[in-house]
Amino acid sequence: MWAGVAPDASRRLLLAAVDSFAELGYHGTSTRHIAAGAGMSAGALYVHYRTKADLLFQIALTVHESVLAELEASVEGVDGPAARVRALMYAFARWHARHHRAARVIQNELGALDAAHARRIAAIRRRVRALVREEVRAGAAAGVFDVADIEGTARAMSSLAIDVCRWYRPEGPRSPEEIGALTAHLSLRMLGARP
Amino acid sequence: MWAGVAPDASRRLLLAAVDSFAELGYHGTSTRHIAAGAGMSAGALYVHYRTKADLLFQIALTVHESVLAELEASVEGVDGPAARVRALMYAFARWHARHHRAARVIQNELGALDAAHARRIAAIRRRVRALVREEVRAGAAAGVFDVADIEGTARAMSSLAIDVCRWYRPEGPRSPEEIGALTAHLSLRMLGARP
Numbered sequence: 534m535w536a537g538v539a540p541d542a543s544r545r546l547l548l549a550a551v552d553s554f555a556e557l558g559y560h561g562t563s564t565r566h567i568a569a570g571a572g573m574s575a576g577a578l579y580v581h582y583r584t585k586a587d588l589l590f591q592i593a594l595t596v597h598e599s600v601l602a603e604l605e606a607s608v609e610g611v612d613g614p615a616a617r618v619r620a621l622m623y624a625f626a627r628w629h630a631r632h633h634r635a636a637r638v639i640q641n642e643l644g645a646l647d648a649a650h651a652r653r654i655a656a657i658r659r660r661v662r663a664l665v666r667e668e669v670r671a672g673a674a675a676g677v678f679d680v681a682d683i684e685g686t687a688r689a690m691s692s693l694a695i696d697v698c699r700w701y702r703p704e705g706p707r708s709p710e711e712i713g714a715l716t717a718h719l720s721l722r723m724l725g726a727r728p
Numbered sequence: 729m730w731a732g733v734a735p736d737a738s739r740r741l742l743l744a745a746v747d748s749f750a751e752l753g754y755h756g757t758s759t760r761h762i763a764a765g766a767g768m769s770a771g772a773l774y775v776h777y778r779t780k781a782d783l784l785f786q787i788a789l790t791v792h793e794s795v796l797a798e799l800e801a802s803v804e805g806v807d808g809p810a811a812r813v814r815a816l817m818y819a820f821a822r823w824h825a826r827h828h829r830a831a832r833v834i835q836n837e838l839g840a841l842d843a844a845h846a847r848r849i850a851a852i853r854r855r856v857r858a859l860v861r862e863e864v865r866a867g868a869a870a871g872v873f874d875v876a877d878i879e880g881t882a883r884a885m886s887s888l889a890i891d892v893c894r895w896y897r898p899e900g901p902r903s904p905e906e907i908g909a910l911t912a913h914l915s916l917r918m919l920g921a922r923p
Binding site for chain 1: 753754755756757877883887891895911
């Protein structure tokens with residue numbers, strides 16, 4: 534997820550910021566602490582990011598663009614409403630297990646984004662929600678799903694996948710792939726998909 | 729939920745702490761800020777709570793004891809696996825909509841509890857999870873639910889209810905009761921409950 538962040542110092546600072554926000558929260562973190570975590574001086578940090586708010590936004594943007602790309606790729610070339618929902622929800626939950634730490638920081642700190650940043654992130658979140666809702670709607674229209682409340686059921690599916698980042702522990706008994714498969718299965722059940 | 733906290737000054741301090749933690753996070757909050765939020769001096773705060781950690785623990789304890797009591801009451805005298813799960817999940821999700829603010833603070837800040845406090849809260853959380861899992865297990869044993877993965881499905885049901893506190897907005901289109909009813913319906917679907 535961070536591979537596209539260049540130069541190397543920028544990436545190290547983002548990762549140090551994720552660590553620091555996870556430990557102390559956004560408001561409890563100083564740029565000095567982040568710089569120290571990346572083995573840099575506070576002055577060197579400002580070459581890459583003007584403010585702590587910029588760091589939070591870059592993390593939020595990286596995280597949200599990564600989710601969206603993963604979801605879009607997951608259904609590419611997949612045919613049939615049930616197969617598409619299965620692929621989508623597998624990818625959605627697996628992503629939140631794999632990237633649970635950064636995802637959790639961002640879920641917790643969305644409220645700390647400043648207004649312009651929050652609008653850009655909200656736009657990506659709307660696209661993610663629309664992607665799930667559109668699959669539910671298409672399957673219901675095709676008579677493959679039996680859904681009375683399309684909006685509410687799509688919300689619940691997203692919620693189930695996103696909340697993985699809250700409870701997932703790498704040392705736990707399930708792999709990200711197993712969590713993805715279970716989430717896909719339970720989503721199809723929620724949709725009343727015909728077996 | 730806070731009605732049992734006495735005296736009045738203790739309750740006002742807890743509520744001010746919830747506000748402050750929600751706004752600034754646990755690590756970003758000072759006891760001075762909490763006291764000011766309650767219209768008190770920092771000195772007056774220490775009469776009621778020795779440390780900021782004590783405040784966090786009292787909030788966590790109040791929140792978790794409230795959830796557990798609500799869930800236990802929800803199934804009292806209810807017969808039949810499907811009716812019991814419906815009652816349980818309705819109460820579980822509705823509680824997290826009604827108390828979304830305090831619940832969210834606590835979900836975000838569980839990691840900030842000190843070790844002894846964390847153990848007491850973890851014990852209550854285990855009882856909550858066991859309550860859900862036991863209903864799933866009983867229904868599967870009775871042949872009313874069709875569940876291959878009891879532990880994973882029960883976890884998903886809890887996750888769906890808890891995550892309500894992350895996305896619920898009082899100004900949104902759904903009431904806590906509607907969210908409770910939808911969560912109960914979707915839980916029964918996840919369980920493959922016979923109609």
